[in-house]
Structure formats: structure tokens, C-alpha cells
Amino acid sequence: MAVIDLNPNEEIIIETRQHWIFIFFGLVKFGLLLLLPFVVYAFLSNQQPGFLSEYFKLIWGGLWLYFFGISVFLTKFWIDYYLNVWVVTNQRVFDVELKGLFNFEVAVFTLGNIQDVTISIQGPLATLFNYGNVLVQTAGENMTFTFRQIAAPQRIQEQVVELSRQIRQTPLNNSN
Numbered sequence: 001m002a003v004i005d006l007n008p009n010e011e012i013i014i015e016t017r018q019h020w021i022f023i024f025f026g027l028v029k030f031g032l033l034l035l036l037p038f039v040v041y042a043f044l045s046n047q048q049p050g051f052l053s054e055y056f057k058l059i060w061g062g063l064w065l066y067f068f069g070i071s072v073f074l075t076k077f078w079i080d081y082y083l084n085v086w087v088v089t090n091q092r093v094f095d096v097e098l099k100g101l102f103n104f105e106v107a108v109f110t111l112g113n114i115q116d117v118t119i120s121i122q123g124p125l126a127t128l129f130n131y132g133n134v135l136v137q138t139a140g141e142n143m144t145f146t147f148r149q150i151a152a153p154q155r156i157q158e159q160v161v162e163l164s165r166q167i168r169q170t171p172l173n174n175s176n
Helices: 020-047 049-054 056-083 124-129 153-169
Strands: 012-016 085-089 092-098 104-110 114-120 131-138 143-151
Touching: 012 143, 012 153, 020 056, 056 092, 085 153, 092 143, 104 143, 114 153, 124 131, 131 153, 143 153
Parallel strands: none
Antiparallel strands: 012 085, 085 092, 092 104, 114 131, 131 143
């Protein structure tokens, strides 16, 4: 990933994004928005048959703009999903978040600074599909990082705690 720079001997252990169910719900929403003009067309053709032929060019232009807008929002939705990523290496944790179309915010902390790792799974859907939040508390002034709506939060929690434990047990762990 070009946004983060790894140190020598640093390797990526976990790379995770939001759970796939949120992509599914987003695609369902976009699918319904794509069907909306056809529903409106069916309704108007039954209610006022001459209306559509009178304003054909205007309606056609409006449809092009509508579908173009839907495709722009769908592209932005996918880019947000794909580029918002949490990366855990054998030395550090990266929280990469897209802020706008060309602006990234990257938060980085070392595994040795982790004080607490908590998971939060709320609701029946989260329990059924095994997604939730992982809150990582670091040493410092109110420093909490949240991995939001990720798959298998228990597994992520266990891996981060284990990597943090390994870092603390290695000699010279304060050099990172």
C-alpha cells in the first residue's frame, strides 16, 4: 500500500476493511435507486400516457443525468470502502482513512504503546454476520483508535494483543 511506509523487517500481519455486509447493503440501495425511474415510468405511462411522449427529450436528458449521478455516488462508495483500511504489522498499527477524494488521514501507533484492546459487537445482525468494532487504547492522552464494523473482531483483538505482548517481551522494544 503506497500510503504507508514500512520499516525494514516490518511485515503486514493483518489488513482489514469494513465487513462485506455494508457493501451488500450499499449495492442494494443503489440497485433500488436504479429501479426507481422504471417504476416512475410505469406509473406515469398508466396515469398520463401522452405526458411521456410530449417531454421525451427532457425526460431522456434527466435520465442520463440521474444515472450519471448514481454511477458517481457508486464509485465514491466503492473508493471509500476500498481505501479505508486498517493495517497491523509486526511493529505498528495504521488507520488509513480517506478524507475527500484525494486526501488521506493516516494514524500510526506502535504495538508497544497498546494499553487495552476492546471489542464491541452490537445487535443481532452484527452477531449473526460476526462483525463489530475493535477499540485500541494506547498510552498517551486519550488516544483511542477504532476499527469500525470489521469482520471477526475477536480474531483481530486476539492477534493485536498477542503482537503487542510479543513486542513488549523483545529486548529494546522502546526503539520503535
